[in-house]
Amino acid sequence: GNSVTQMEGPVTLSEEAFLTINCTYTATGYPSLFWYVQYPGEGLQLLLKATKADDKGSNKGFEATYRKETTSFHLEKGSVQVSDSAVYFCALSNDYKLSFGAGTTVTVRA
Amino acid sequence: DTGVSQNPRHKITKRGQNVTFRCDPISEHNRLYWYRQTLGQGPEFLTYFQNEAQLEKSRLLSDRFSAERPKGSFSTLEIQRTEQGDSAMYLCASSAGGRTEAFFGQGTRLTVV
Numbered sequence: 001g002n003s004v005t006q007m008e009g010p011v012t013l014s015e016e017a018f019l020t021i022n023c024t025y026t027a028t029g030y031p032s033l034f035w036y037v038q039y040p041g042e043g044l045q046l047l048l049k050a051t052k053a054d055d056k057g058s059n060k061g062f063e064a065t066y067r068k069e070t071t072s073f074h075l076e077k078g079s080v081q082v083s084d085s086a087v088y089f090c091a092l093s094n095d096y097k098l099s100f101g102a103g104t105t106v107t108v109r110a
Numbered sequence: 111d112t113g114v115s116q117n118p119r120h121k122i123t124k125r126g127q128n129v130t131f132r133c134d135p136i137s138e139h140n141r142l143y144w145y146r147q148t149l150g151q152g153p154e155f156l157t158y159f160q161n162e163a164q165l166e167k168s169r170l171l172s173d174r175f176s177a178e179r180p181k182g183s184f185s186t187l188e189i190q191r192t193e194q195g196d197s198a199m200y201l202c203a204s205s206a207g208g209r210t211e212a213f214f215g216q217g218t219r220l221t222v223v
Contacts (some may be wrong), residue, residue: 004152036214043114044153044201044214089152096141096205097166098212100152 002027006090006101013080013108021075021104023064023090031092033057033066033073036100038087047075047088080108114215116202122221123192130188131218135204142185143212144177145201146170153201159185160207192222 007022025033035047035057048057053068062077073090085108090101115134123129135142140161145153156175158166161182171177174192179185189196199219203212 043216044203046211046213049211091152097143097155097158098145098153099155102150102152 002031002092002094002099004090004092004099004101006088007104009103010105010107013106015082015108015110016079017108019075019077019080019084019106021088021090021106023073023075023101025071025073025090025092027071027092027094027099029094030068031094033064034091034093034098035062035064035073035075036089036091038089038103040086044089080106082108082110084108114202114204114213116200116215116218118218119216120219120221122223125194125222126191128188128190129192129220130186131200131202131220133185133187133202133215135184135202136213139204139206139213140182141205141207141212142179143203143205144185144187145203147199147201147217148197156187156200189220192220194222196220197222 003026032051034049036044037047048059050057050066056065064073064075087103087105089103091098117132142159144156147153157177159179174190177187199217201217203214205212
């Protein structure tokens, strides 16, 4: 079956630091890969996605590249801000339903 | 478009009582999903509708759980004879079909005491 393993948190960073959250997956076929973000008090929002190998998803300064050979989809941002403090979820989908990782809590300090 | 709306936002109930949650998807979306999220975990798939047809139910959805989507619009999730283990955030999402983005509501937080 499908599963997603992501880096355990919590992660605490200073403003302008580099952020990386590791995500690896197990899936049949060729899934689409996603990063969702949940800001405090808000619902899940799609941050970025990639639908095939070597695709790079990007949004709000975040990037992730679909690596089929390593079954990975690591999230990176070069310079984080306090407003990036949130819980980040890696997810995959073969068709209609999403399989999520456990989430990584990121706190950025000014 | 106001996004996916869920009601109530919070529900506290006594063990053994029945509860019902409502989800209003984005109006043109034909697919609707229910997920459950417990503390420190990612959301887990419960069930999925395409229009009014319920096409898949997870093994997580015991006989005490039932979901409906009459007329292919809003959906309800009912839990009968609630147990403390049912305490969780229940999330609804909708999408336009195919491999398109799923939009999530803010969830209903259920606490069973």
